Amino acid sequence: MKGVIFTEFIEMVEDRFGFLLADKIVSASDLPSGGVYTAVGTYAFEEMQQLLTNLNKETDIETSTLLTVFGKHLFSRFYSLYPHFFVGKKNTFEFLSNIENYIHVEVLKLYPDAQLPAIKTEISTDGSAMKMIYKSTRKMGDLALGLISGCTQHFKEDIIVETINENDGGSEITFMLTKK
Numbered sequence: 595m596k597g598v599i600f601t602e603f604i605e606m607v608e609d610r611f612g613f614l615l616a617d618k619i620v621s622a623s624d625l626p627s628g629g630v631y632t633a634v635g636t637y638a639f640e641e642m643q644q645l646l647t648n649l650n651k652e653t654d655i656e657t658s659t660l661l662t663v664f665g666k667h668l669f670s671r672f673y674s675l676y677p678h679f680f681v682g683k684k685n686t687f688e689f690l691s692n693i694e695n696y697i698h699v700e701v702l703k704l705y706p707d708a709q710l711p712a713i714k715t716e717i718s719t720d721g722s723a724m725k726m727i728y729k730s731t732r733k734m735g736d737l738a739l740g741l742i743s744g745c746t747q748h749f750k751e752d753i754i755v756e757t758i759n760e761n762d763g764g765s766e767i768t769f770m771l772t773k774k
């Protein structure tokens with residue numbers, strides 16, 4: 595998993611729960627990296643799982659909720675870090691339709707070892723709803739949910755996001771986004 599995800603995660607933990615707790619979860623985890631991350635580095639996905647497990651132990655907040663909160667935080671950080679991906683994108687559906695064929699493609703050029711999910715989108719003929727199918731062996735649908743919410747907030751749109759189907763313990767999830 596790319597370092598930018600780790601650096602942003604640690605920053606969110608520091609902001610929301612304080613430096614002490616951030617240090618505590620890093621120390622409690624058995625991390626080959628030692629908990630020292632750089633944005634361009636690549637680290638084992640298991641390190642993220644351990645950090646989440648230990649953050650759950652310390653805060654009593656479900657790991658699924660922690661991942662969704664992190665997704666929202668990450669989306670606003672993506673806006674600061676990669677503003678060019680937002681140029682000309684006017685709304686949530688337009689932005690999300692571009693992840694698979696443009697944004698994650700560019701991400702892969704930037705970080706050739708990135709492990710990205712497959713994301714398929716389909717907008718209804720009247721434009722009021724969008725279906726999104728997320729597929730990944732890393733089963734990070736809760737992170738996707740947070741990123742989607744972060745996106746609707748960014749474009750200041752009232753959109754209901756629901757999970758309408760989930761297969762195989764979360765390796766394939768269908769989200770339905772409906773404009774209010």
Ligand code: HEM
Pocket residue numbers: 595596597598599672673676679690693697698701707708709710711713728730731732733734735737738739741742745
């Ligand atoms: C500017 C927008 C975005 C950028 C720059 C971006 C970039 C990235 C990067 C760098 C990773 C890490 C890959 C790795 O660790 O190897 C990633 C993973 C991921 N991205 Fe995006 N992303 C963006 C938007 C989105 C959105 C809106 C979604 C919502 C569906 C999304 C879903 C995911 C998920 C769920 C992962 C975790 C890996 C997995 O599930 O397999 N991304 N993205």
